[in-house]
Amino acid sequence: xxxxxxxxxxxxxxxxxxxxxxxxxxxxxxxxxxxxxxxxxxxxxxxxxxxxxxxxxxxxxxxxxxxxxxxxxxxxxxxxxxxxxxxxxxxxxxxxxxxxxxxxxxxxxxxxxxxxxxxxxxxxxxxxxxxxxxxxxxxxxxxxxxxxxxxxx
Ligand code: ADP
Ligand code: MG
Numbered sequence: 001x002x003x004x005x006x007x008x009x010x011x012x013x014x015x016x017x018x019x020x021x022x023x024x025x026x027x028x029x030x031x032x033x034x035x036x037x038x039x040x041x042x043x044x045x046x047x048x049x050x051x052x053x054x055x056x057x058x059x060x061x062x063x064x065x066x067x068x069x070x071x072x073x074x075x076x077x078x079x080x081x082x083x084x085x086x087x088x089x090x091x092x093x094x095x096x097x098x099x100x101x102x103x104x105x106x107x108x109x110x111x112x113x114x115x116x117x118x119x120x121x122x123x124x125x126x127x128x129x130x131x132x133x134x135x136x137x138x139x140x141x142x143x144x145x146x147x148x149x150x151x152x153x
Contacts (some may be wrong), residue, residue, distance in 0.1 A: 001140050001141060002138065002140065002144075003137070004136070004138075004148055004151050004152055005137075007129065007135075008126075008132050013132070013133075014044050014047065014133060014135075015044070015046060015091040017044060017135055018043075018044045018046065018047020018048040018051065019047050019050075019051040020150045021048055021151065021153065022047070022049075022052045022059060024050070024146050024147045024149065025106060026075065027103055027112075028103075028104065029104040029147070030100060030104070030105045030107065030117060030120070030121040030122065031104070031105065031106050031107065031121070031122050032046075032121045032122065033106060033108050034110055034111035034125040035126035035127060036127075036128070038128075039127060040126045042060075042062045042110040043060045044124075044126070044135075045079050048106060049071055049073065049077060052059065052071070052073035053073045059103040063079055063080065064081050064083060064153055065084065067084065068099070075104050076102055076103030077106070078099045078102055078106070079106045080105060080106065080115055082107065082112035083112065085109070088112070088113055091113060091116050096113075100118060106150075111139060120144075122137065122143055122144050122150035123137070124136070124137045125145075137151050
């Protein structure tokens with residue numbers, strides 16, 4: 001397992017990390033975005049989605065209540081926020097498996113999914129660091145290495 005870290009001094013830096021990750025994302029990738037409330041998960045997801053859409057001002061609401069919001073970008077992209085998921089089995093009704101096989105997924109509050117995330121999901125954790133944030137990615141395998149390369153920019 002390798003661990004990579006990137007300091008994110010401000011909101012702009014979080015969005016830029018998302019843009020860098022967007023360049024590496026492929027269909028079938030799952031990026032699990034862990035971290036407390038306010039850690040910057042949605043900000044990072046917004047950076048990924050806007051870069052994939054090629055629309056820097058695209059409206060990207062937090063899918064807090066809808067649980068998932070899908071985007072017709074270069075790769076079909078599904079943005080989940082599982083904070084309000086009652087049970088992991090709810091993901092079957094949402095159609096998680098079909099979404100994961102057809103596109104790429106960004107998943108906030110991934111722990112709520114129990115064991116339903118694919119084993120090759122790449123985990124990125126955001127923590128508060130003074131006024132800014134620290135992003136940490138850890139893992140192994142081809143999807144991890146591909147995303148880790150963009151992470152290290
Ligand atoms: P989450 O989805 O994890 O709850 P958000 O992405 O909604 O968090 O971000 C919460 C707040 O943190 C927002 O006001 C955002 O502007 C701010 N923020 C994001 N990244 C950073 C950063 N690197 N440094 C300082 N503030 C940040
Ligand atoms: Mg959020």
